[in-house]
Amino acid sequence: MSESLAAKAAALDAADELAGARGLFALDDAVYLDGNSLGALPAHVPDRIADVVRRQWGQLRIRSWTEGDWWTAPERIGDRIAPLVGAAPGQIVVGDSTSVNVFKAVVGAVRLTADPARTDVLVDATTFPTDGYIAESAARMTGRRIVPVAPGELAGALGPATAAVLLNHVDYRSGRLHDLPSLTAAVHEAGALAVWDLCHSAGALPVGLDAHGVDLAVGCTYKYLNGGPGAPAYLYVAHRHQAAFDTPLPGWTSHRDPFAMTPGYAAADGAVRGRVGTPDILSMLALEAALDVWDGVSVDTVRAKSLALTDFFLECVAAYVPAGAVTSLTPAAHAERGSQVALSCADAPRVMDELIARGVIGDLRRPDVLRFGFTPLYVGFADAERAARVLGEVLSEVRAEMPAEVAAERP
Numbered sequence: 508m509s510e511s512l513a514a515k516a517a518a519l520d521a522a523d524e525l526a527g528a529r530g531l532f533a534l535d536d537a538v539y540l541d542g543n544s545l546g547a548l549p550a551h552v553p554d555r556i557a558d559v560v561r562r563q564w565g566q567l568r569i570r571s572w573t574e575g576d577w578w579t580a581p582e583r584i585g586d587r588i589a590p591l592v593g594a595a596p597g598q599i600v601v602g603d604s605t606s607v608n609v610f611k612a613v614v615g616a617v618r619l620t621a622d623p624a625r626t627d628v629l630v631d632a633t634t635f636p637t638d639g640y641i642a643e644s645a646a647r648m649t650g651r652r653i654v655p656v657a658p659g660e661l662a663g664a665l666g667p668a669t670a671a672v673l674l675n676h677v678d679y680r681s682g683r684l685h686d687l688p689s690l691t692a693a694v695h696e697a698g699a700l701a702v703w704d705l706c707h708s709a710g711a712l713p714v715g716l717d718a719h720g721v722d723l724a725v726g727c728t729y730k731y732l733n734g735g736p737g738a739p740a741y742l743y744v745a746h747r748h749q750a751a752f753d754t755p756l757p758g759w760t761s762h763r764d765p766f767a768m769t770p771g772y773a774a775a776d777g778a779v780r781g782r783v784g785t786p787d788i789l790s791m792l793a794l795e796a797a798l799d800v801w802d803g804v805s806v807d808t809v810r811a812k813s814l815a816l817t818d819f820f821l822e823c824v825a826a827y828v829p830a831g832a833v834t835s836l837t838p839a840a841h842a843e844r845g846s847q848v849a850l851s852c853a854d855a856p857r858v859m860d861e862l863i864a865r866g867v868i869g870d871l872r873r874p875d876v877l878r879f880g881f882t883p884l885y886v887g888f889a890d891a892e893r894a895a896r897v898l899g900e901v902l903s904e905v906r907a908e909m910p911a912e913v914a915a916e917r918p
């Protein structure tokens with residue numbers, strides 16, 4: 508271990524104003540760098556869920572829909588997420604998966620543009636696959652076509668035929684942060700609507716949905732928002748679009764008067780229009796409880812720590828990992844970096860298995876990407892130092908077993 512890096516980690520941890528938040532989570536001795544896939548469990552959630560199951564469901568039963576405020580949970584919890592992504596209240600509704608919300612948002616965006624000459628839906632060519640699959644179907648159903656575009660080439664691809672653009676704020680594989688303000692402005696300049704997927708940015712960095720005039724957005728809650736496995740996702744529809752938002756999934760809970768149970772559909776006003784069916788209360792109330800860890804926490808502080816953590820991790824990787832053994836896919840520039848570091852290397856599946864066996868939990872994206880997610884609420888600088896040190900040990904061992912010519916030619 509390098510004394511100087513370990514000492515630096517200790518000093519950074521001592522000065523970390525978020526250090527106390529780690530105690531809010533159920534964690535063990537492992538270094539958990541997979542919060543960009545599944546956030547850790549906030550320690551108070553099990554008791555809250557036990558109350559939901561035992562008292563609200565077990566004793567109050569049907570009365571919980573009203574007395575327990577179950578019915579309004581989707582929009583109430585949406586308003587808890589809103590400040591974390593820079594949205595005023597009344598624009599976010601929680602429910603369904605991200606995939607389903609991508610469908611609502613893309614079809615909704617095309618219907619909002621309502622111009623048959625706008626034939627194209629542009630989609631981030633590097634997107635997490637579900638967004639691409641769903642957008643393709645949404646385009647087909649609305650008589651549009653999909654045009655895959657790398658976010659860096661978006662400006663040249665926009666034009667009078669563009670109806671809507673679906674982009675990821677942070678790339679799931681590389682950790683690259685895309686410039687939401689300027690890309691949204693470019694989309695608007697072309698007369699189209701911008702739909703953003705915030706899965707890898709919400710809870711890790713400021714998003715500024717309202718400030719940057721985003722039209723629609725979706726995101727999951729099981730990563731940096733720590734809502735739990737399969738926690739419901741959310742849909743943002745900007746106030747100015749809500750009256751005309753024509754959801755492709757007009758389920759009864761988005762009706763103006765659901766309990767009138769009329770055959771004709773009349774859409775509710777506001778964010779509620781994004782609802783579909785009965786909310787999944789157990790997951791939803793686990794998420795609501797999990798959001799308590801954000802009380803008094805500023806997203807700007809989280810962002811500052813996230814950048815310091817990823818900077819420090821990269822510094823430790825440079826010091827501990829044999830030269831040429833890894834290549835960072837994550838931009839060095841802060842303005843282009845999310846909250847994860849992605850490193851490509853030879854024998855990546857084996858390297859990640861070894862890291863996990865030694866208590867450093869990241870994940871693998873085939874064929875050769877090691878992903879390390881940094882959740883500032885519970886990851887510290889000593890964690891970053893240990894992760895890089897163990898990575899260096901593993902890579903030294905793996906490379907020692909490789910034929911010399913393979914080790915030399917493979918990054």
Ligand SMILES: Cc1ncc(COP(=O)(O)O)c(C=O)c1O
Nearest residue numbers: 604605606635637679704706727
């Ligand atoms: C960018 C992005 N979009 C969507 C998803 C997943 O969507 P869903 O919640 O529907 O599984 C993920 C991760 O699983 C993701 O990283």
Ligand SMILES: Nc1c(O)cccc1C(=O)C[C@H](N)C(=O)O
Nearest residue numbers: 543544545635679680706737872
């Ligand atoms: N949602 C996931 C799941 O149900 C199982 C395993 C992983 C996931 C993920 O979230 C993957 C993640 N979106 C990614 O960035 O690759």
